[in-house]
Structures are given as C-alpha cells and as structure tokens.
Amino acid sequence: MIALRPAPSNPLPVIVRPVVYELLSSWLRRTAHVYRVTAADVLAHFGIDWPDPLRQADFAQSARIKARLAWGLRTTAERIQRAGHPVSVWRANELVAIDIPFSRCTACEWAWSSSSRVLRPCSRSWYEAWRVKCGFCGRPFHLGGSPSRSSLDAVLVTDRLWRDAVDGSDIFERYLHGRPCGWLPPRLIWSLASIPVRRRRRLQMAFGLIVPEASAPVFGMLQAACATTCRTINPFRRVAMMAAIQRFNQDPLGWLKKFSSAATVAGRTAIARLLSTLPDAIAGSMQGNAPLPAAAPGYWCQAVEMHQVRLKLAVNLGQIRDSCTELNVNAPHNPVESHG
Numbered sequence: 001m002i003a004l005r006p007a008p009s010n011p012l013p014v015i016v017r018p019v020v021y022e023l024l025s026s027w028l029r030r031t032a033h034v035y036r037v038t039a040a041d042v043l044a045h046f047g048i049d050w051p052d053p054l055r056q057a058d059f060a061q062s063a064r065i066k067a068r069l070a071w072g073l074r075t076t077a078e079r080i081q082r083a084g085h086p087v088s089v090w091r092a093n094e095l096v097a098i099d100i101p102f103s104r105c106t107a108c109e110w111a112w113s114s115s116s117r118v119l120r121p122c123s124r125s126w127y128e129a130w131r132v133k134c135g136f137c138g139r140p141f142h143l144g145g146s147p148s149r150s151s152l153d154a155v156l157v158t159d160r161l162w163r164d165a166v167d168g169s170d171i172f173e174r175y176l177h178g179r180p181c182g183w184l185p186p187r188l189i190w191s192l193a194s195i196p197v198r199r200r201r202r203l204q205m206a207f208g209l210i211v212p213e214a215s216a217p218v219f220g221m222l223q224a225a226c227a228t229t230c231r232t233i234n235p236f237r238r239v240a241m242m243a244a245i246q247r248f249n250q251d252p253l254g255w256l257k258k259f260s261s262a263a264t265v266a267g268r269t270a271i272a273r274l275l276s277t278l279p280d281a282i283a284g285s286m287q288g289n290a291p292l293p294a295a296a297p298g299y300w301c302q303a304v305e306m307h308q309v310r311l312k313l314a315v316n317l318g319q320i321r322d323s324c325t326e327l328n329v330n331a332p333h334n335p336v337e338s339h340g
Helices: 023-032 039-045 053-059 063-072 077-083 105-109 159-176 186-193 235-250 252-262 265-275 280-286 297-333
Strands: 196-199 202-205
Touching: 023 039, 023 053, 039 053, 063 077, 159 186, 159 235, 186 235, 186 252, 186 265, 186 297, 196 252, 196 265, 235 252, 252 265, 252 280, 280 297
Parallel strands: none
Antiparallel strands: 196 202
C-alpha cells in the first residue's frame, strides 16, 4: 500500500549526480549516503511511504509518485521514468529480477572496486533479462564469476551472432514498450523455435535451425534453452535467444517454411495451431497464400497480440455463456426452498 503524505517545504539541498542508466533505487541509496541516512528515510522525507521502498521505487511509479520524486531529487518526471523499469507488468512478467541481478558487469565492478560499496551505482540493465550488454559501459555480459582483468574484453561469440543478439535485444525492448518491433511477439517466435524437428536423424528443435551457433560446445546449451521466457542468468543462452528474434523478423515467411519442412508431425500440428491464432492478413501470408503485408510491418506484432487477446476473451465469454445456460436449464429441477 502506497501512502503519499504532504511534501516538505523544500527538496533536498544536495543531490548526487545520477549515472546514465542507473536504477532509481541506486540513485536514492547513493543520495541517502550523503546525509548519513537510508534511502527509505529519504523517501519518507519526500512524503512517500512504501512497505518495500527501494524495489517499489523501481517499479511502482504513478504520475503523482513520479512528480513527487522529480521534485525531491531536483530532476524531471521523464528522468525518473527512465531510472526505473518502465515496462508494462504483463509484458515484463518474470523478466526483471526483484532482488539478485541477472548479470553483473565485471568491467564496471573493476572500475568501481576502489569506491565504497554504498557509493557504487547499479545499472537497471543488470536486472533485465533481455539485456546482452551493460547499460553503463556497453560491454557484453560474461558467463561465470569474476574473470581476470585481462579477459574483460573477451567475447566468445561470432561477430554476426553478437550483432543479431544486440538487434534482437533492441526489438525485445521495443516490444515491451509497445513500439514497432516486427512481425510476431517474441513469445510466439520462441514457441516456433521450440517446435520439434528432425535433423540428421536426431530429434531436435527448430531453434537449432535459426541459431545453429547455439549448438556449439562453447555455449553448453541444452534443448531446454528455448523457453517461453528469457529469465536466465546464462548470458550465452540469452545471446542466442535474442539473435533468434532478430533473424526470424528478417525473414518470417522463409523461416516458417524451413520449420514446416523439417518439423515432425507434432511440430506441424503446433505450427497449424499457431497460425490459427494469427490475424487473417498474416496467417494467409505465413501459409504461403499471399505475400506479407507491406503496410506498417513494425506494428503487426501488436496486431497479433490484440488478435490473440480477442480470441481469449471470446473463449472466456463462451464458457461463461455456456455456464449460465446450464444453470438456467437446471433451475426448474432445483427449486429454491422457502423458509417464509
């Protein structure tokens, strides 16, 4: 429960300068250190009371809360918005870490190793599972613990895979923000990539067709790599999943044909089921009946999502209608007892 009390007469006189891409909770924590208090004390001074103040500052930001924080920290509401996780909850479900970061940038940790732990900023990119590189320095996330300083620049993926992963991560963020982002929602692309296919006499997934580099020993990937979310600490797996989004969006019809030709019976059934949930303009194109629509392709992802929501609502309404009909039919056989 959020309680917004009257604001004090003046904002804080001294504010620590925020770092680009720094989490709001991190900025509050470093500012509080200047006054020898906690970040919760700073929020309470602003008239903001939360049960879990730091994490809620990164997520729960109504217009009134953002205005109050902007006033107290001598900044703008837009800057406050950028410092949190400004994505719809239903789109970012299980994609943002609540407590322990998904990744830590070893290069930044080395750079701030001489500073007090309280004064070290935290990037929101470390908590967002679709990120493949650090928001502070732009370097790739690394697998494992703390590598030696000499290996900070090592990148264990091909140049093409890395470029595709960066582009796929950008597509995914545009999707979370509801901006133009390609043909299909990422979760549908991962559903396609999870379809069983037969390749070289072994049952595999379509994921191996679109990102063959993911099967290399350096990734240590299992078939379970292609999940319905990208919540994973393993940055190598994340790179492959983001690259799959980018590659599919470059040629959706071509990839679907490849999936279909290599799919097992169960895989072809899954593809047919997926096509049945797409709008007619896209489903026909995916089945090869027509070319892909050319108008505003960046917004087809949202059209697909809205179409699926309408289908789900129709199913739910149908179930409710059937339940009401059954109750009406059975009503004469179950008279209500009178206690008058």
